[in-house]
Amino acid sequence: MVQKKKSDEQDVLVVRDEKTGEISVVAGLSRDGTPKRAPAKAENTSDFLRFDRNSDLMDSFFRNFFRQCKKPSRFGFYRIAADQVENLLGVMKELLKDPEANKEILSAHKVDTSNYEKEAKQSEGQAKETASSDDASKTQANTEKENVSSEQTNEKKNDMEQKPEQTATEQQAQTAPGVKQNLISGNDVNLQELGAKYGIDFNSMNEKDMKALLNYGKTGLVIVKPTFGGEQIEIQARLSFRKDDNDQLQLVPHFVRNEPKLDVAYKGYTFTPEDKKNLLQNGNLGKVVDFPDKNTGELRPHFISIDRLTNEIVDIPTNKVRIPDTIGNTPITKDDKRVLYSGIPLRKEIELANGRKFTPLLQVNVEQRGVEFVPGSTRQAQGQKQNGDKKQTADKQEQKAEGDAGGQKKQQDPNHWLNEDGTIRRLNTYFKKELTEQQKDDYVAGKTIEIKEVPNKNGSGTYTAYVKFDFDKMQPRSYRNNPGLKQAKEQIPTNENKVQVAVNEQGKTHEATKHTKEPLSPGQSAPKNEKQQKEQNAEEQKPKRKARSVKM
Secondary structure: OOOOOHHHOEEEEEEEEOOOOOEEEEEEEOOOOOEEEEEOOHHHHHHOOOEEOOOOHHHHHHHHHHHHOOOHHHEEEEEEEHHHHHHHHHHHHHHOOOOOOOHHHHOOOEOOOHHHHHHHHHHHHHHHHHHHHHHHHHHHHHHHHOOOOHHHHHHHHHHHHHHHHHHHHHHHHHOOOOOOOOOOOOOOOOHHHHHHHHOOOHHHOOHHHHHHHOOOOOOOOEEEOOEEOOEEOOEEEEEEEEEOOOOOEEEEEEEOOOOOOOOOOEOOEOOOHHHHHHHHHHOEOOOOEEEEOOOOOOEEEEEEEEOOOOOOEEEEEHHHOOOOOEEOOEEOOHHHHHHHHOOOOEEOOEEOOOOOEEEOEEEEEOOOOEEEEOOOOOEEOOOOOOOHHHHHHHHHHHHHHHOOHHHOOOOOOHHHHEOOOOOEOOOOEEOOEEOOHHHHHHHHOOOOEEEEEEEOOOOOOEEEEEEEEEOOOOEEEEEOOOHHHHHHHHHOOOHHHHHHHHHHOOOOOOOOOOOOOOOOOOOOOOOOOHHHHHHHHHHHHOOOOOOOOOOO
16 A cells, blocks of 8 residues: 655644634634635535645645734634545534544644744734834934925925826826727735735736736746745645635635545535546536525536646636637537537537638536537547557657647647637747747648747757647647658658659660569669569560561
């Protein structure tokens, strides 16, 4: 039996509100320092905050808790193994109904927070001492401020007068006609404050990610650098905004998981073996599941998918998804929509705006909030079933040669390479090289483009890459040799084989080999062995018959 590595061992924190007796599980830390809590139910395990036993994440959590929470003594914390949470939650809830009577049993799980409390009090004392010295400095500073020249005062007044004008100009620019406003404005959130708190550089975030974030969508993978216990930790995550129970916007990080948690119930629904197979194969459940509405309690059908960038399980109500009437030049019929709205994948031939046809698997995806081409399912309409094994071998060899596509992300959504109408999305750079306008036009038209001086993966020298959009994989594909040139060479015989083609296929003769009885080999223009030489000599030595005249 394989044992788990220590680095994989995790705990969750069960928290008891000593005032109300409410028992829940820690899901994070609020701004006021109180623990964010999720109901202590197995279906909520995806919301539980997990602490690696070999990291200092739990220490950082409790330091922040005692530093920010006004009444930390109101909460009691108990740790249990994350992989046993389903089995232990019910037991812990029963024991914590009367913690005094079950004190001996609970002692093995209770977290001793006394050291964190002492540390917080010491920090508070030091802060007060610093504040006292600051007050003395402020008194001296106030005296100096009284001597500020009138010129400086007037400058400040001018600045104050100019600010409203600048703000008005900015507002006018924001509300200019034709500019679509974001659902979340600068008045709703303070990005500068959030950036400082979570270690996020919103200024360097690309326009597409910012647009998604400010319209209740998700960003792509970004770097988050939160500070725990004075140390900054670098983590990859997607970001989104969500409203809490008080209708306040909260920034939610969606961290990358090693694998989707399919063995744990999701919002009360247990995945069947068939469900797991569908989710792992296509990324989508393949059916709809009823979940209660948060406000009304009414059961409503939902789509379920796996976020391919983070491995998080996500869902969306079916009424929040819009299926278009056409994809490219292909109409989507009512029957098609009926199939897609049921969550079932649909194989359908699609014609793009440029006339190219292929047959992808269409299915509703939660992250897309609509229909996607299921990755890896696409095949060209002309059919590419022949030589399947050879193609797979060639693909593997090519992947080794081309590496990671010059720095492109491996974990990439295939729909990233297409526009909403299914046409090929324009490339500006590839292999970190700027493309010319002609290269961009050729690529969009489905042609092969040539990119010179691409660095080898091992750093030794450069090579010329040939890039073309692959409609089978739904992404650009690079080659070491020009695929169009290779196909042309296969159809045109070389000079050395022209004799063979002329003799064997076109019925022509060649003086040096015309008496040999066997077909010519590639490149052959003379007898290739002793047998053929004898045949040729024998025929040449035969006496030639004179031509008889024809009587008139």
